[in-house]
Structures are given as C-alpha cells and as structure tokens.
Amino acid sequence: MGRGTGYGKTIVFGEHFVVYGLPAIASAITGSTVAVARRVSGHSYSIEDKRPETPGYKEKKKEQQLDSIKRIFEFLGFDPKENAVEILLEGNLVAASGVGASAASCAAIARALNEEFSLGLEDEEINKAAYEGEKGYHGTPSGIDNTAAVYGGLIWFKKGLPGKENTIQRVKIEPVEIVLGNTGITSNTSEVVADVRKKKEANEREFDKIFRDYGKIAESALGAFRENDVESVGKLMNENHSLLQKIGVSCKELEELVETAREQGAVGAKLTGTGRGGLMIALTPGKELQEKVAEAIEATGKTAFRTKIG
Ligand code: PMV
16 A cells, blocks of 8 residues: 655745746645555556545546546556556545645655555656646646645745746745635636736736836745744735735635734735635734634634644
C-alpha cells in the first residue's frame, strides 16, 4: 500500500493581478488530501472518493477527475492495464472551490503511486505530475496550486510570459492562524476573469494605476513576511482588498465577511481567489483571535475554516 499527501492552498495576495504577470503570494493551508494506492489483480484502476465536500462538488467534478487521473498516469508512464490499482482519496481538506482541492488530490495521487510502485520520483517530478493532473480541471493552470500542494509553505509566484517558465520562490515564515469564511456561493473563475479583462480594456488608465499600486503592495508584503511582521501583512491585505473592489470582483456576501472579520479584530481581511462568491481570508494571529473571528462568522450562518498559512 502506498500513501501520499497534498496540501490545500489559499491566495494571500494577487488573485486576478497574477493573470497579467504581477506577482502573487499563496500559501499551503493545514488541511490536506491523502491518497492511498493499493496494487490489486486485474487490468484497470478504480477510484473511491471519501473526501469531505461542499455538497455537489465531487459529482460536478467527476469527469474532470477521471481526465486528470488519466493525465497523471500518462505523465508517470503508468499503465493500469499492466498494474491494476485501487485509489482511495480521503483526508481533512474539504473538497470545495478556492482551496486548491484539485491540486491537492493530484499531488496526493502521484505520491501514493510513487510509493506503491516504487517509481523513485523526487518532489520536483511529483510537482510536474500534479501540474499535468491539474490540466484535467483547469485547461491552463498557472502552476501555483500544485506547487503549494506539493511543497507546502508560503510561495511567491510570478507567471512567466508565453513560452517562459514561471518564477516560484519559497518563503519561510512562522506559521500564522487564518480564518477562511465561505460565502457558500460557487463562482465561475473563467467568467470573472473575462469580466475583469473587459473592464480593463475599457479603463486602461485606471487599471494601469491599480496595477502599479498592487505591484507596490506585493513587494511590501514579501518584505513584511520575511520579517514576520504580521501587522503589516494584515494592513497590506486590506489594501489589496480595496483594489479588488475597484476591479469589480467583490460582492455583498464577501463584504459582509470582511467586515465581520475586521470588527472582531482580524489584522487584515480580503477576498481570496476568484471573488464574487467563494472565500474570504482573515489574518488572525493566535488561537484566541482565530476562534473569535470564526465564531462571529458562524453566528451569521456562514461556514468558517480555521487553518494556518506558512
Ligand atoms: O478561485 P481560485 O482559488 O481558483 O483562484 C483563482 C485565481 C485567479 O487569479 C482569479 C485566476 C488565476 O488563474 O490565477
């Protein structure tokens, strides 16, 4: 039997801006998906998915999951007709939009196969296999999710220009508590990204200024993380959120979550990921503050995940 793990992720800075080549900062979160691969007799594979989920998520992604697994097999040169295998997915990462669930499962599956069939792969190749698997879900993934899923920790990420490699730098920090508040609304990434592009094309000068402001925020955030200056990171998250409002990707439900978190003393709060639904991230150093913010969100009838970045 082979076991493998992949972490979930959250985007701390730079969603949407990353699409245009500006740097983003993402982190693995403590929730993870575990895959168990077991050699069996026969000439095919089977998958049993026992991950906890946002209702409907797994059914909706079923076809993409099968495509993804096929791509991982191909990348690894693994043929289930010769090596029949049973794959089980479990772990405490809730399969939902915005937490990197697909990348976490790809990393976990590649690792479990690596162990069960002694493929001798290092993390770098596991990461490439997970990236191939991500294509089954995303088409053209940026690579940030699978990197966070494989290596864990905090990541500075810059998308390469067409034909160029992405820049990925790992940043060591003291892990710090966060709360992810869930609007309960599943947003459509490609639709929201397309809307932002339209708005940008209609308002080039305004967007140039917003992009410049964001660039400064990203640089300052990297410095603040390096110095473990949590207060500054929080202020910069708030500033990043204001820019996300300007480009039109927040919504009433996200604003309510941000407001609740800030009222309860979160040092920073912003939407994370696609926006117009999905998740809010609040920086809440210390168990006590984390609990206070999470409980306040739950009191409004929304769900809250308590986890850590770094
Ligand atoms: O909603 P998520 O966690 O999949 O993040 C989407 C991030 C975007 O910047 C909006 C899109 C992208 O491809 O980077």
